[in-house]
Amino acid sequence: MTLAEPVIEIAGLHKSYGSTRAVDGIDLMIRRGEIFGILGPNGAGKTTTVELLAGLRDADAGTITVLGTDPQRDPAVLRERLGIQLQASRLPAKIRVREALELYASFYADPADPQDLMDQLGLTEKADSGFASLSGGQQQRLSIALALIGNPEIAILDELTTGLDPQARRETWSLIEQVRDRGVTIVLVTHFMDEAERLADRLAIIDAGRVVAEGSPADLTALPEDRRRFRMRLPSVGDLDPTVVQLNQLPEVRSVERTGDEIEVVGSRRALPAVVLALADRDVVPEEVRTLTRSLEDVFVELTAIHPQEV
Numbered sequence: 001m002t003l004a005e006p007v008i009e010i011a012g013l014h015k016s017y018g019s020t021r022a023v024d025g026i027d028l029m030i031r032r033g034e035i036f037g038i039l040g041p042n043g044a045g046k047t048t049t050v051e052l053l054a055g056l057r058d059a060d061a062g063t064i065t066v067l068g069t070d071p072q073r074d075p076a077v078l079r080e081r082l083g084i085q086l087q088a089s090r091l092p093a094k095i096r097v098r099e100a101l102e103l104y105a106s107f108y109a110d111p112a113d114p115q116d117l118m119d120q121l122g123l124t125e126k127a128d129s130g131f132a133s134l135s136g137g138q139q140q141r142l143s144i145a146l147a148l149i150g151n152p153e154i155a156i157l158d159e160l161t162t163g164l165d166p167q168a169r170r171e172t173w174s175l176i177e178q179v180r181d182r183g184v185t186i187v188l189v190t191h192f193m194d195e196a197e198r199l200a201d202r203l204a205i206i207d208a209g210r211v212v213a214e215g216s217p218a219d220l221t222a223l224p225e226d227r228r229r230f231r232m233r234l235p236s237v238g239d240l241d242p243t244v245v246q247l248n249q250l251p252e253v254r255s256v257e258r259t260g261d262e263i264e265v266v267g268s269r270r271a272l273p274a275v276v277l278a279l280a281d282r283d284v285v286p287e288e289v290r291t292l293t294r295s296l297e298d299v300f301v302e303l304t305a306i307h308p309q310e311v
C-alpha cells in the first residue's frame with residue numbers, strides 16, 4: 001500500500017504564554033485522508049497546537065506546513081481549505097441554523113450546500129430554530145457543519161463530543177467516519193481515550209507540550225513481543241506449585257505467577273501453546289484461558305502519570 005502524502009507537517013514547534021510553555025517542541029506529520037487524534041490531559045497544549053496549525057496564533061519557534069503553505073504567512077489560502085471547529089464555539093443565541101450555515105457559506109469561494117449539510121447532520125428539522133434553543137448534541141452538530149461548510153480538505157475538530165450523551169456521541173463518531181470516507185483529513189483533538197481508540201487511524205499523545213507517544217491505537221496498545229500475558233484456571237491440579245515450577249522452566253516463558261487456582265503467564269508469542277502442551281503432558285486441561293491486553297487508557301495513564309491531578 002502506498003502511503004498518502006503528508007498534508008500537515010510540524011517540526012520543532014514552540015509556543016509560550018508568559019512563563020507557561022504550552023507547546024514545548026512538537027513534531028507531527030499527518031497524512032491525507034486519515035483521522036489523526038491529538039490526545040492529552042487538560043492543559044497539555046492540544047488546543048494551542050491546533051490553533052497554531054490553523055494560523056490562529058503565531059508560533060515562537062518551529063515550522064508548520066499545511067497543504068504546502070505556511071499558515072502564518074498565507075492565512076487566506078488556508079482559510080479556503082481548512083475548516084476548524086473550536087472548543088466551546090459560540091454563536092449568537094438567536095441565529096437560526098440555516099442562517100448560520102448560509103452566513104458561513106458566504107465566506108467561501110466554493111462552499112458546500114447548507115441544505116445538504118443539514119440533511120447529512122440531521123439538522124433539517126431544526127433549520128429555523130435559534131442556536132440557544134438547540135440541545136447540546138444539536139449545537140455540536142451545527143458546529144461540525146460550520147467546520148465543513150467551506151468544503152475543506154482538512155477539518156480540525158476540538159473536543160467533539162464533550163457534553164454529549166452516549167447515543168449522541170456514537171452518532172457523532174459515525175458521522176466523522178463518513179466525513180473521512182469522503183476524503184477529508186480529520187484532526188481530532190480529544191481527552192477521551194475511547195474516542196481516540198475508536199476513531200483515530202493514528203494518534204499522538206501529548207503531555208506538557210510534548211509528544212510522548214505516536215502511532216496507531218493498535219501499535220500503542222500492543223504489548224512488547226516478549227511480554228505477552230495470559231491467565232488460565234487449573235482447577236483440578238491439586239498442588240499447583242510443582243506445575244508452576246515446571247512451566248517457569250519453559251524457554252518461551254518469562255514468569256508464572258499463581259493466585260488461587262489461576263496462573264498468570266508472561267512470555268513470548270509462543271508461550272501460550274508451549275504452556276498448553278506442557279500441561280497436556282501432565283494430563284491437565286486449562287480452563288478459562290484469557291489473553292490480557294492493555295487499553296489506550298492504560299498507555300495514557302502510564303505515559304502521563306507525572307501529572308495525574310490534571311487527567
Ligand SMILES: Nc1ncnc2c1ncn2[C@@H]1O[C@H](COP(=O)(O)OP(=O)(O)OP(=O)(O)O)[C@@H](O)[C@H]1O
Nearest residue numbers: 017020022040041042043044045046047048049191
Ligand atoms: N491564551 C492563553 N493565555 C495564557 N495561557 C494560556 C492561554 N491558552 C492556553 N494557556 C495555557 O497553556 C497551556 C496549554 O493549554 P491548551 O489549551 O493548549 O491545552 P489543552 O491540551 O487544549 O487543554 P484542555 O483540554 O484543557 O483544553 C495551559 O497551561 C493553559 O493554561
